[in-house]
Amino acid sequence: MGTEVLLVSGLARHDVAEEVWRATPGSVLVRHDLRDLAQGVVRRWVDGELTVLELAHGCVSCTLRLDLLPLLERLGGRVVVHLDPALEPEAVCFALREVDVRVHAVIAVVDRATWLADATGDDTLAERGLGAVDGDERTVAQVVVGQAEFADAIVLTGGGGDPVLGAVLDRLSPLAPRRDRDRLDVPELLAAIPEGARRGRFDDGFGPLLHGQPPLRPAHGVAVVHFTGRRPFHPVRLHKAVDVLLDGVVRTRGRVWLAGQPDVALWLESAGGGLNVGNLGPWLAAVDDWSEYPAERRAIASAVWDPHYGDRSQELVVITASAVPDEITSALREALVTDEELALADELEFVDPFTGWHDEVEDR
Template structure:
């Protein structure tokens, strides 16, 4: 089964379907999801599906997964924007349905603005539910990063190319104009992700992105053994939300030495999760990877993170000091601890 994510007004999903002989093309329209109604296309046949509960998980569990089981997984699925790509892949993996590849469509005219903005999916009219707090940046960056292959629709942009080179160095990238689907899929490397979702302790970046700057796009890597001061790290997060495409990192704070915290941002959207205990004591270290669109943003991010590290004096008095820990509240709100 192949997944196609991203805006697809240019017809990439149909072209992939035509190139993958013997497959069916599946689409969902989730705009009526809140009322428990989903419209679904299988090839040219449209059907209205009524669900007892209008939610994305019900759409996956009660409609998409059974449909793919019936067609033997030989399908091209054009994902509705409300469907989170990683959640779809998790549901398919639990059902034993193999993902042959993920193709992301990137609109060269809007992607960079979306990837560095703070507009929410709800403001764009694409929310999966009333509780959907995702930003457009989190969705479009996640799709391009998770993909096994990328199709760029629109005029080539050197800044966009530089970002994608660093965001997903493994994925072959082709222009929509003159696209050869068979050649693109054949170019996907043998060790591509193919729907596999990271567990939080995997490498922060798949492949080897260029670390030098290009067209103003920079990579920041912060790797330190000493912990962060919890409140200074919390305050440093403001630096991660301007002229920054992506931040990913595993960190620890001096007040919670046993906990591995996951930090991830895209544009103006930021999430923090508790991954649980470190797999081994020697793994406890700061590792943060960021992609910025300006050198000034790269310097700001690196400086803010390093300034948030605990000092020698704070480490020496760690057992005596009472640190204010904002991350406990964040994790409680996310119900991820």
């Protein structure tokens, strides 16, 4: 039989994975420690039995490809995987597509005392002593926000009940049931995961961005900015405007259309003070043969088709914690090209700080 996994992630130390394992009869518990990955050493426990692995290349992808994936296939049945913070659940699920392993659920552990500060800060993993390898430039915010956003269920640890944290999680991961660690009933939590949960699946970068229909009305100072537009951004002005997405903002995700790069859709994603820009591939307006693209994407493009611009558009979703939504909207609106620039777009040569700054985003 194939393998079914429960992934448990979280930046802080916790024993939630062990409780999930104890509540899942017949399951196997797998845990990795990547603190010495830069030296090519990975420590792995399977039901408490330690194995020290030496990898020729100390990197996260090698750990997945050479150890975790074949291990999961070999174990079969139900496996609970306690992820090292350096192994983000989204990256693990992306890798699992290549093997006979099904994701039953992804559980994120959120510390009430530290999560919101982590999610809006700019500390790197390396500065916290959590970097997987030399040169790991990921921020703590990118990791903790990604863990919660990709979760099918959330377990809250620590005391207190911050309404701001609750409002952020309502908008970041609206479908995920949340339970307190001190009163955790694992079977009940797993049963509460609704239809439509990710269970390891990825959003289409060209699909709807408001996954799970988050509340759009502000609450406790937390708001959702849904920015759209049917003209390109001026690349220099957008480059200056992104500063508003890095202060008091938990998450930004969305598609970007730049003047000077009319055929390419860019993916912009921020968490706290960390920002990534990726290449989603071509707009369908720049493609002659649509047959190789998913039917859902073709249908969405047809539904929003503009006679002149085709499916090109701007769409960004921003979850704020303390930033002023109107200031974000204004900064993004002012970064769009003017009527005069739009009329001369084919003749102007735009200086583009984003050229060469982004990597290809696979199957976003």
